[in-house]
Amino acid sequence: MPSPARLVVMISGAGSNLLALDDACRRGDLDGQIVGVLSDRPAALGLERARTRGLHAEALPIAAGESRSDHDARLLAAVSKLQPDLVLLAGYMRILDAAFVHALQGRLLNIHPSLLPRYKGLHTHRRALEAGDALHGATVHFVTPDLDGGPPVLQARIKINPGDDESTLAARVQRCEHVIYPTAVQWCTSGRLRYQEGTPMLDGHPLETPVLQDFDL
Ligand code: GRF
Numbered sequence: 451m452p453s454p455a456r457l458v459v460m461i462s463g464a465g466s467n468l469l470a471l472d473d474a475c476r477r478g479d480l481d482g483q484i485v486g487v488l489s490d491r492p493a494a495l496g497l498e499r500a501r502t503r504g505l506h507a508e509a510l511p512i513a514a515g516e517s518r519s520d521h522d523a524r525l526l527a528a529v530s531k532l533q534p535d536l537v538l539l540a541g542y543m544r545i546l547d548a549a550f551v552h553a554l555q556g557r558l559l560n561i562h563p564s565l566l567p568r569y570k571g572l573h574t575h576r577r578a579l580e581a582g583d584a585l586h587g588a589t590v591h592f593v594t595p596d597l598d599g600g601p602p603v604l605q606a607r608i609k610i611n612p613g614d615d616e617s618t619l620a621a622r623v624q625r626c627e628h629v630i631y632p633t634a635v636q637w638c639t640s641g642r643l644r645y646q647e648g649t650p651m652l653d654g655h656p657l658e659t660p661v662l663q664d665f666d667l
Contacts, residue, residue: 451535455482455639458534460542461489465496467540467561470628471635472503480632481639486532488525490544506532512544522550529554536638539593540631548595556645558593559638561631563623565605566591570598575619578610586610586619588627589660590634592645601650602660603643604634608667622667630663 454475459468468487474480487500492509500507510528512521526549529537539546539560551558564574566589578586587607594600606626610619637643643652650657 451639451641453481453639455535456485456533457482457635458486458488458529458532458537459484459500460529460537460539461487461496462491462494462543463496463541465494465499465540466624467627467631468496469499469503471538471540471632472500472505474632474636480636482536482635485534486529488528490521490525490542496541518545519547519549522547526550526553536635538631538635545597546593551593551595555594556592559603559634560591560593560598560600561627562589562591562598563620563627565589565607566598566602575616575623579614579616579619583610586623587665588623588630590630591660592650594648601645601648601657603637603650603652603657604630605660605662606630606665607662608665622665625667626663626665629665 459471461468472484475482475484484505487505487507489497489509490511492511497507497509508528510525537554537558565587569577585607587605589602590604591602592600608622608626643650
């Protein structure tokens, strides 16, 4: 991978992970540069935050009558134009179709707010609380067409406190996300982490289970 690696970040919301990734690049902890931020939502706060930092930021909302696959093809064209080494989903809330995922397989990562394979999909904090779980966290994984089911590479784990509600839990999980996402991306940019025929390889060995990092927050 070239140094710095070309990173494209895809968002739908506030963009706190985007900022954490950009901070890591600017600090020199991550050997990358964000060459573009794309969003399906023109009003996403993260787009504005990206522009404030001088980053290239584009909105590509789905057009009236446009099919999901046409939209994803348009998105893929916009991503490809930026010639990314890695594409990082950071709160991108639309499901990407198989053609999009296959075109970027091995270069497409996501951060998900749960200890996958528990709680794929939405409302992960609520579901962990309702289940009475003692532990919760976030996962960085390679993206495959199986939603939130691609191979996990790095997990952050925290304890659920007795007084936690959805928002206190979400806030602590996000603090962990801002650490583990840049870390996992740096593993890729440095060549430590590769994707080989569906298997993540870390330091030359197949990663059977994700690396687990406990946070005392
Ligand atoms: C994060 O919690 C991430 O795990 C999930 O969406 C949220 C995005 O937050 N996929 P932000 O836009 O990065 O602040």
